[in-house]
Amino acid sequence: MRIQVKYILPILIPLLVLILPASAFPFETLTVMQQRAIALFLLAALCWVLEPIPIYATSVVVIVLELLFLSDKGLIWFRSNAGTAEFGDLLQYNAVMATFASPIIMLFLGGFFLAMAATKYRLDINLARVLLKPFGNRPQMVMAGLMMITAVFSMFMSNTATTAMMLAILTPILAVFKPNDPGKIAFALSIPVAANIGGIGTPIGTPPNAIALKYLTGDNLITFGEWMAFGVPFVIVMLLLAWVLLCFLFPSDENQISLCIKGRFLKTPKAITVYVTFAATVLLWLMGSSHGMNSYTVALIPVAVFSMTGIINKEDLKKVSWDVLWLVSGGFALGLALDKTGLAALLVNSIPFENYAPEIVLLGAAALCLLMANFMSHTATANLLMPMMAALGMSMVSLSPLGGETTLILLVTFAASLGMSLPISTPPNALAHATGHVNSNQMAKVGVILGVVGVALSFVMVWILRMVEFL
Incomplete structure (x- = not known):
């Protein structure tokens, strides 16, 4: 039954999102392109979590689907109303392909x-x-x-x-x-x-570090x-x-x-x-x-x-x-879709983050990333979260005194690498577990402690960087 679920859900849920009317979504305005981007995001998330296909293959699928259904050189039947307010703007096909050679x-x-x-x-x-x-x-x-x-x-x-x-x-x-x-x-x-x-x-x-660099550009550029x-x-x-x-x-x-x-x-x-x-x-x-x-x-x-x-x-x-390069490029393509369709900004603006203390937002983002990174690929976690974190960092004014987008991205990036509580968390963990000298409970004890302490230390690091005016 579980085998069937991991194949059915990544297909069924995105298809359901595509056929629902725009009024079914909790947004005042939702373009056709944004609705397709939601379906693509859910497809990527479900495939990266359930792994019905290798995670690098999911990235390739994401890029191809973007080219077919969201780009200006995709199937003609899916771009006949492009440019209208209800449809939204198409992605540039060469920008999507450029993610392979970022x-x-x-x-x-x-x-x-x-x-x-x-x-x-x-x-x-x-x-x-x-x-x-x-x-x-x-x-x-x-x-x-x-x-x-x-x-x-x-x-x-x-x-x-x-x-x-x-x-x-x-x-x-x-x-x-x-x-x-x-x-x-x-x-x-x-x-x-x-x-x-x-x-x-x-x-x-x-x-995850490389993915973070993708969003640390312009004034936020870090060499x-x-x-x-x-x-x-x-x-x-x-x-x-x-x-x-x-x-x-x-x-x-x-x-x-x-x-x-x-x-x-x-x-x-x-x-x-x-x-x-x-x-x-x-x-x-x-x-x-x-x-x-x-x-x-x-x-x-x-x-x-x-x-x-x-x-x-x-x-x-x-x-x-090459699987790692494909996996990272797929994340860039997904981020491009979320950004250029305006979906990332729409999702962030639909939640009143400004009503919460910026410290709570930073802690919540880091904790969410740490939790996800323990149960799925660190790269996939960063691919899913980074576009929305970048949009949140740019839109949330109260984060500016704490370093804004750069602080948020760094905290999430470090949290992604600190998810190491289980044998499935990272390939190094799996290799160590395979030696037979360490069991899952012992690995979890060390991993949880280091993950929590590491996230706390990353906050200290950001505070120090603010003190020396690096952020």
Whole structure:
């Protein structure tokens, strides 16, 4: 029965929305285009939650349906009355298609090329080997080192790939512990926790960050370096809190453990090219626009260098996480539909948010995002909420003293990455749960505490950014 429901609801409910008369909706005026956008939004939400098809496929479907039924180059029968007050304005087809090649998609693509090259030439393993040496042999300190390295890698690599690599490094350590040693649980949880937290540190660390950048434009524009200026300190504090929590909840019975990671830095011309390009790209990102380039332009440098030198070949291109890029682009397309049809503003204006204290609105938005992110993809959560949060931030005057749209988007973005209470919350959680060393209750206990504390800390972070006049 459940299988049938997950296929029927995403079709039935949007169709019902399409055939209802405009008077059935609680809005004074609703155009045909806005009604279609509502149906598209519900289709995307139900497919992303119930997953009758892969979530990246939902994004592709969203883009195609927008082109067919909402664009100026769609089916002629669905745009015959375009331009009238009752119908609304059509979307530009090239704007919809451009979501596949958004500058933010290029930023992510550059990050993927860096990550693939680093893995292919063992830069990641060798950095882990070097960075772990200063942490000694005490279990707590070794775990701190593993968490730090995982977080740093997650800022520039896929959280999933980072977790898989670090869990492989962790396997010989877990074999040292006795069967009932709680320290085994702490180590198994430390990797996904650090991966989820670490992704917050850079715009390319996790898709919700990239989605947020889409709406932080104009006066609200935040550069790569500026994001790291507040993202990295947030990650450091959260990592410290997570480490203390894991040590407290699951203290190890071992006094010493030994960790041996074998490897050496390659010195071939291609390996050196990877090292130099990686360092140069990150440095250019950190310099902001002082060199005249934005982060999107810089992101294409490793793409060109690695393609030209054969460091990334056509076989490697097949390993690019195209599903993530499609998922993010589908979110951009959905946001475009909600914005250009005026639906996002209509939904926001239909609720008297101005009657509520701005602090309550901010807390409610962050809490809603955190709750959703625990039960569905972080990217899908951001895709659904961000367009409406952007509209709310622009329309709610009482939010202006607190940073307006930028504050709201940052809080929601951070909350999306902090949803890590269940094995299904994130791929890193699923990988850790699959090791068999941690159960759902233990993961939920840590995830809930860190999620709530993280949202509270994000409010503190925003307050500090307001104090230094960053927002």
